Amino acid sequence: MSPELHRYYRSLAADTDERVLPAPDRLRRSADRWARRRAALTVLAAAGLVAGTVAGSQLVLAAEPGPDPAPPPAGTPTPRPSSVAPSAAPSSLPPPSPSVGRTPGSRSPVVTTTPPAASTPTSIPDRAFFVLPAANDAGTGNYFGPGPVLPVLCGASPGDERVVARRARSLPYRRAGATADEVPSGNYRHSITIYRSGGAGAALAELRAAVRACPEQPARGTPPVTVRQRLLPDSGYGDESVLFETRTPYRDANGDPSGGDEVHLIRAVRVGDVVSLLWEQGWESTSTERAQFDADSRRAVEAVRRWLD
Amino acid sequence: MRDANSFDDFYRSTSGRAIRYGYAVAGDPAEAQDLVQEAYARAWRQWAKLAAHPAPEAWLRLVISRLAADRFRRLRGWRLAASRTGPPPDVGPPGEDTVLLVGALRQLPPRHRQALALHYLFDLPVEEIAREAGVPAGTVKSWLSRGRARLAELLPGVAAEELEVNDVA
Numbered sequence: 001m002s003p004e005l006h007r008y009y010r011s012l013a014a015d016t017d018e019r020v021l022p023a024p025d026r027l028r029r030s031a032d033r034w035a036r037r038r039a040a041l042t043v044l045a046a047a048g049l050v051a052g053t054v055a056g057s058q059l060v061l062a063a064e065p066g067p068d069p070a071p072p073p074a075g076t077p078t079p080r081p082s083s084v085a086p087s088a089a090p091s092s093l094p095p096p097s098p099s100v101g102r103t104p105g106s107r108s109p110v111v112t113t114t115p116p117a118a119s120t121p122t123s124i125p126d127r128a129f130f131v132l133p134a135a136n137d138a139g140t141g142n143y144f145g146p147g148p149v150l151p152v153l154c155g156a157s158p159g160d161e162r163v164v165a166r167r168a169r170s171l172p173y174r175r176a177g178a179t180a181d182e183v184p185s186g187n188y189r190h191s192i193t194i195y196r197s198g199g200a201g202a203a204l205a206e207l208r209a210a211v212r213a214c215p216e217q218p219a220r221g222t223p224p225v226t227v228r229q230r231l232l233p234d235s236g237y238g239d240e241s242v243l244f245e246t247r248t249p250y251r252d253a254n255g256d257p258s259g260g261d262e263v264h265l266i267r268a269v270r271v272g273d274v275v276s277l278l279w280e281q282g283w284e285s286t287s288t289e290r291a292q293f294d295a296d297s298r299r300a301v302e303a304v305r306r307w308l309d
Numbered sequence: 310m311r312d313a314n315s316f317d318d319f320y321r322s323t324s325g326r327a328i329r330y331g332y333a334v335a336g337d338p339a340e341a342q343d344l345v346q347e348a349y350a351r352a353w354r355q356w357a358k359l360a361a362h363p364a365p366e367a368w369l370r371l372v373i374s375r376l377a378a379d380r381f382r383r384l385r386g387w388r389l390a391a392s393r394t395g396p397p398p399d400v401g402p403p404g405e406d407t408v409l410l411v412g413a414l415r416q417l418p419p420r421h422r423q424a425l426a427l428h429y430l431f432d433l434p435v436e437e438i439a440r441e442a443g444v445p446a447g448t449v450k451s452w453l454s455r456g457r458a459r460l461a462e463l464l465p466g467v468a469a470e471e472l473e474v475n476d477v478a
Contacts, residue, residue, distance in 0.1 A: 005464075007406065008407075008460075008467075009426075012332060015332075015403040015407045016325075016338065021345065024316065024317040028316065032353075145315075145365075146360045167314055
């Protein structure tokens with residue numbers, strides 16, 4: 001290791017942390033303003049070029065000597081700025097290719113223009129997400145960010161076309177009684193999705209169908225691993241709920257089966273047009289502990305109810 | 310349709326790391342603020358697509374690296390737009406170690422700075438750095454080794470021994 005260089009970089013990091021960037025909404029406004037300005041400048045430049053070309057050609061034609069007055073250049077198109085502007089307006093901003101050898105995933109949050117029922121909100125605040133009790137707090141906080149909200153289900157994307165808004169976070173947790181210096185006991189991928197009116201029930205039905213239609217599938221691993229999915233009976237959560245498990249054989253360091261399965265639970269709970277989805281992902285091959293998962297599912301539902309009330 | 314909530318979440322959770330990276334790559338704190346903001350502005354303009362990217366933070370770092378490599382031309386537009394919002398708040402002077410490190414980094418090629426920053430600030434393994442930079446892992450090992458050897462010449466107290474395997478793995 002090179003502790004000296006680490007020390008230098010730590011110093012740089014500490015000094016940088018004093019420098020604050022603007023709030024995200026301010027940055028978005030500036031970015032949009034600059035994009036509009038650039039588009040307007042492009043249009044103006046194109047219009048100026050056309051106007052200059054037309055004026056120039058008229059001057060040249062007017063200066064031409066001849067016995068007869070020059071007839072109007074009937075065959076010459078006389079484009080006006082207004083007819084040119086639309087083609088020049090969409091000043092395309094080509095995306096810098098993210099050449100990191102990765103392609104966008106297919107499970108993108110889809111935003112439709114159809115609103116949900118009048119009483120359903122269209123954005124999701126922080127308070128809609130449950131807070132872990134102190135005994136389960138891994139001390140890592142939570143990370144809101146993009147990424148899949150469901151395990152892969154043979155390529156299905158249940159309910160995605162009905163989404164109005166979605167937020168998702170990763171939330172490491174600790175089982176009660178675990179010591180503070182242990183790694184987290186597991187990680188939740190927790191998402192809340194607002195569907196357009198009536199869409200949440202249909203999304204859950206599609207989720208059930210997707211799990212049934214995908215009892216097993218290959219997963220990444222060497223040697224190849226098969227992951228199995230199955231629905232589990234569930235009731236007592238929200239207006240309705242879907243519970244299923246993913247199951248993979250434990251492997252030793254050589255990749256050989258070592259007995260038993262690594263099991264993870266996923267529960268989607270509908271409250272009106274909102275679905276709270278809790279996906280327990282484990283931590284370094286731990287399996288889901290049902291009692292903890294059920295308790296946190298109830299916390300998730302309660303937080304959504306409090307938000308919607 | 311771009312989702313402002315998810316962008317704001319992404320911005321809040323990554324901007325601290327992004328500006329550290331910008332500083333380590335560009336070698337100037339004000340420059341780093343400008344190019345990191347420009348990178349986020351580009352991210353926002355393409356957020357409808359980028360939100361589904363498997364590694365948006367890696368995408369952002371790539372943009373920051375490119376902006377840093379060609380900063381004067383690319384940042385002109387952003388500076389015009391940002392000049393209306395006034396200067397950023399004053400901050401204290403950097404520490405002695407930071408001044409020495411930044412001075413030394415300015416004498417390194419941009420690719421070496423990028424690899425060192427990904428290694429020392431993000432703890433990324435060689436394979437990840439290679440994927441992000443779009444080069445073979447051996448090239449990254451070479452950048453790290455040569456970059457560190459050069460820093461050892463320029464910085465007091467940094468041993469000049471060969472990189473150990475676990476230092477770059």
